[in-house]
Amino acid sequence: SAVISQKPSRDICQRGTSLTIQCQVDSQVTMMFWYRQQPGQSLTLIATANQGSEATYESGFVIDKFPISRPNLTFSTLTVSNMSPEDSSIYLCSALTGYYGYTFGSGTRLTVV
Amino acid sequence: QQQVKQSPQSLIVQKGGISIINCAYENTAFDYFPWYQQFPGKGPALLIAIRPDVSEKKEGRFTISFNKSAKQFSLHIMDSQPGDSATYFCAAIRKAAGNKLTFGGGTRVLVKP
Numbered sequence: 055s056a057v058i059s060q061k062p063s064r065d066i067c068q069r070g071t072s073l074t075i076q077c078q079v080d081s082q083v084t085m086m087f088w089y090r091q092q093p094g095q096s097l098t099l100i101a102t103a104n105q106g107s108e109a110t111y112e113s114g115f116v117i118d119k120f121p122i123s124r125p126n127l128t129f130s131t132l133t134v135s136n137m138s139p140e141d142s143s144i145y146l147c148s149a150l151t152g153y154y155g156y157t158f159g160s161g162t163r164l165t166v167v
Numbered sequence: 168q169q170q171v172k173q174s175p176q177s178l179i180v181q182k183g184g185i186s187i188i189n190c191a192y193e194n195t196a197f198d199y200f201p202w203y204q205q206f207p208g209k210g211p212a213l214l215i216a217i218r219p220d221v222s223e224k225k226e227g228r229f230t231i232s233f234n235k236s237a238k239q240f241s242l243h244i245m246d247s248q249p250g251d252s253a254t255y256f257c258a259a260i261r262k263a264a265g266n267k268l269t270f271g272g273g274t275r276v277l278v279k280p
Contacts, residue, residue, distance in 0.1 A: 058210075085265075085266055087267070087268075095272070095273065096256060096270045096271065096272045097211070097256070097268075097270050099267055099268070102265055102266075110265070146210050146211075148268075154199045154201065154216060154260055155213060156201075156213065156268060157213075158210030158211050158212070159210050160208065161208075161209070161210055
């Protein structure tokens with residue numbers, strides 16, 4: 055099965071700054087997804103990132119706050135912009151690696167101070 | 168609107184016992200129902216999944232029971248082991264909606280030795 059490497063694994067950032075999270079898949083995938091997970095809670099989809107097209111954002115998430123790049127079939131980045139303490143969370147990337155199979159990265163634990 | 172409702176939120180079971188987690192969904196257009204297991208500091212990992220035209224699927228100690236008419240499905244963990252202590256998420260996929268995973272709220276399972 056595919057392996058997803060996500061980095062950084064954790065970071066502490068100052069409010070007002072931006073952080074870019076990288077997600078690398080060890081095989082080519084068409085669809086990648088970015089999620090947010092508050093500790094102890096479920097996952098909320100931020101956006102779907104398909105190579106060659108603009109990311110599609112879920113309700114409550116906007117491109118200016120969470121710009122996403124998908125330059126090729128194995129890589130994607132999520133930027134959390136102009137951060138506030140409310141952005142403190144775990145951010146996970148995922149890829150559709152089978153007909154119905156999804157593989158997840160280990161997540162980035164972000165703390166905004 | 169929460170499309171997949173999961174219960175209980177937490178569960179404590181003795182080693183060797185049975186863990187049962189229940190989920191209910193609203194959208195009959197879902198066409199695949201996976202369960203994910205998540206350990207602290209890790210991303211969710213696919214555990215077992217079922218199509219709606221199948222009433223039961225078993226893989227080792229893990230069994231999914233599916234009741235299409237009631238729009239409910241459940242995960243049974245037989246002979247629960249301390250290593251099964253994790254958070255379990257049910258989910259639903261709708262291919263026609265961009266392959267997005269809709270997660271339940273999660274169940275934290277603790278297996279006591």
